[in-house]
Amino acid sequence: xxxxxxxxxxxxxxxxxxxxxxxxxxxxxxxxxxxxxxxxxxxxxxxxxxxxxxxxxxxxxxxxxxxxxxxxxxxxxxxxxxxxxxxxxxxxxxxxxxxxxxxxxxxxxxxxxxxxxxxxxxxxxxxxxxxxxxxxxxxxxxxxxxxxxxxxxxxxxxxxxxxxxxxxxxxxxxxxxxxxxxxxxxxxxxxxxxxxxxxxxxxxxxxxxxxxxxxxxxxxxxxxxxxxxxxxxxxxxxxxxxxxxxxxxxxxxxxxxxxxxxxxxxxxxxxxxxxxxxxxxxxx
Amino acid sequence: xxxxxxxxxxxxxxxxxxxxxxxxxxxxxxxxxxxxxxxxxxxxxxxxxxxxxxxxxxxxxxxxxxxxxxxxxxxxxxxxxxxxxxxxxxxxxxxxxxxxxxxxxxxxxxxxxxxxxxxxxxxxxxxxxxxxxxxxxxxxxxxxxxxxxxxxxxxxxxxxxxxxxxxxxxxxxxxxxxxxxxxxxxxxxxxxxxxxxxxxxxxxxxxxxxxxxxxxxxxxxxxxxxxxxxxxxxxxxxxxxxxxxxxxxxxxxxxxxxxxxxxxxxxxxxxxxxxxxxxxxxxxxxxxxxxxxxxxxxxxxxxxxxxxxxxxxxxxxxxxxxxxxxxxxxxxxxxxxxxxxxxxxxxxxxxxxxxxxxxxxxxxxxxxxxxxxxxxxxxxxxxxxxxxxxx
Numbered sequence: 263x264x265x266x267x268x269x270x271x272x273x274x275x276x277x278x279x280x281x282x283x284x285x286x287x288x289x290x291x292x293x294x295x296x297x298x299x300x301x302x303x304x305x306x307x308x309x310x311x312x313x314x315x316x317x318x319x320x321x322x323x324x325x326x327x328x329x330x331x332x333x334x335x336x337x338x339x340x341x342x343x344x345x346x347x348x349x350x351x352x353x354x355x356x357x358x359x360x361x362x363x364x365x366x367x368x369x370x371x372x373x374x375x376x377x378x379x380x381x382x383x384x385x386x387x388x389x390x391x392x393x394x395x396x397x398x399x400x401x402x403x404x405x406x407x408x409x410x411x412x413x414x415x416x417x418x419x420x421x422x423x424x425x426x427x428x429x430x431x432x433x434x435x436x437x438x439x440x441x442x443x444x445x446x447x448x449x450x451x452x453x454x455x456x457x458x459x460x461x462x463x464x465x466x467x468x469x470x471x472x473x474x475x476x477x478x479x480x481x482x483x484x485x486x487x488x489x490x491x492x493x494x495x496x497x498x499x500x501x502x503x504x505x506x507x508x509x510x511x512x513x514x515x516x517x518x519x520x521x522x523x524x525x526x527x528x529x530x531x532x533x534x535x536x537x538x539x540x541x542x543x544x545x546x
Numbered sequence: 547x548x549x550x551x552x553x554x555x556x557x558x559x560x561x562x563x564x565x566x567x568x569x570x571x572x573x574x575x576x577x578x579x580x581x582x583x584x585x586x587x588x589x590x591x592x593x594x595x596x597x598x599x600x601x602x603x604x605x606x607x608x609x610x611x612x613x614x615x616x617x618x619x620x621x622x623x624x625x626x627x628x629x630x631x632x633x634x635x636x637x638x639x640x641x642x643x644x645x646x647x648x649x650x651x652x653x654x655x656x657x658x659x660x661x662x663x664x665x666x667x668x669x670x671x672x673x674x675x676x677x678x679x680x681x682x683x684x685x686x687x688x689x690x691x692x693x694x695x696x697x698x699x700x701x702x703x704x705x706x707x708x709x710x711x712x713x714x715x716x717x718x719x720x721x722x723x724x725x726x727x728x729x730x731x732x733x734x735x736x737x738x739x740x741x742x743x744x745x746x747x748x749x750x751x752x753x754x755x756x757x758x759x760x761x762x763x764x765x766x767x768x769x770x771x772x773x774x775x776x777x778x779x780x781x782x783x784x785x786x787x788x789x790x791x792x793x794x795x796x797x798x799x800x801x802x803x804x805x806x807x808x809x810x811x812x813x814x815x816x817x818x819x820x821x822x823x824x825x826x827x828x829x830x831x832x833x834x835x836x837x838x839x840x841x842x843x844x845x846x847x848x849x850x851x852x853x854x855x856x857x858x859x860x861x862x863x864x865x866x867x868x869x870x871x872x873x874x875x876x877x878x879x880x881x882x883x884x885x886x887x888x889x890x891x892x893x894x895x896x897x898x899x900x901x902x903x904x905x906x907x908x909x910x911x912x913x914x915x916x917x918x919x920x921x922x923x924x925x926x927x928x929x930x931x932x933x934x935x936x937x
Binding site: 266269270273276277280376377378379380381382383384387388389396397398400401470471472473474477480483511512515516519520521523524 | 595596598599723749750751752754755756757759760761763766767780783784787788790791792793808809811812813814815816817852853918
């Protein structure tokens, strides 16, 4: 295979994986609770800083993954109980409240770690050959892992009893409650799972990212574009959205340049908001 | 605040009726004997906010040290801080307040060129203004004195030296899309051609880009053996990390003109192979002056203080130049300073600097990254700014 074509194909796949990974938490929280979590990127940041903490302590790096999930679960539980639950029915208020939360989280991390950049050193720094084309080893491992995990998640959502209860709550909360599903508990559960996904994404992407207190904003934007295009609140929609946004970005950037790549992504997002506000995969 | 000023002024005017006492208490006399207020416009927010704490520390250290040496023209300095990380119009508003209400008699600025443009429009040569950071060149205004490295300083001696040392022929230029990278690269092209090299690619990226895969593919395709990086901050971190992860760092030399200590910390030790940086200052320049400065900084602000870097240190130099000029001119008015400006020298952590054409001639250091350390591999003595500025 032509090495350039291989590189572009892998770049495209990588971009899809990153967008899907970063967008998943936001999609879960919005899809299941109708809450636009503006602090989504900051939960990713917590995940990345969990890796920094583990690295500073000299512990094996993979421990950063359970730490990220634990930190986000604790913060997520508290936020759901005392910030989201009292105003959950008011979408605009939750948007403002989570925006405020994002500022608080940025400043807290800044106070603790300073404004400077952090970096993660890892064991997969070399390249591996894919069809005779060198490609970063960590990216390949990440792509494989994330594709498997997404598949498992989709199966769980479709097949498991909890998945069924979640679907019931999403489709008709009143009826779900009437048949004995504790929607409040599921909502809390969904929020915590969503932010834990964000934390996990942040931890997994940490070796590939710039790490600083303000890093969350970029992730929030790209995740938001994905949801706008794909449609809010379904796994399939998120994957389609990641495909359209990632594909547009990679193709236009490679053929023209990055400025046009970004312009194209913005135009696509605006076009969808204008002509197809429910996205490509609208929820039933 | 403002009302009190009016009342005091009224009072001094009234007292002015009796000459001896009035002269003693009037605003003019107070300004002559009290501290010289210097407005330090440093980024406390925004993209350059990262440099805020270290810049403020350097400015404070300079003021304390200058005062311990007797101040400027017999008066101590007092620093007032304003946030230069805001949009230009807002920084200008803050500067106007510091100038007209708070009584600042001089300004030191470490911020982008858009803010500089707004400030020069505001000051109109009526108050001295020392502009300190690395910049693209071509500033020439009455009362404005520039300390930052120009592209000529950072690249004219460095490109031929590095090209010869590392046998570089094919250069790829990549930067963020604004005037500093574009103007730097316009100069770089001349020096690359003069060194016998060729430019095989040139790209400017919006600040929002955090995926550099397309650029890396092009760099590889162009078969570049050197990349000149004028990306800033987070973009530089992301680009350099991705660059190394693709295995390009083994074969391709990288040279940056804004790769400083914070940026290298973000790039990470695994990703800095064959990475060079050109600057007038690095935290671990191995000269007596620089080591003493770093030791004083660590003593004053503690071992955990934000790391020293060229941008922060430039604020210290700005105040050193103000001191040298103010002492020689015996005052800080623009006409007095302009009269002594050309050819004045001062010694600081960077070595000796000389003001020529409202810019500084000084030593330029080329450092190579070793892990996350920037170690000087070559010093270029007394490099001129390549600017002409006649008013």
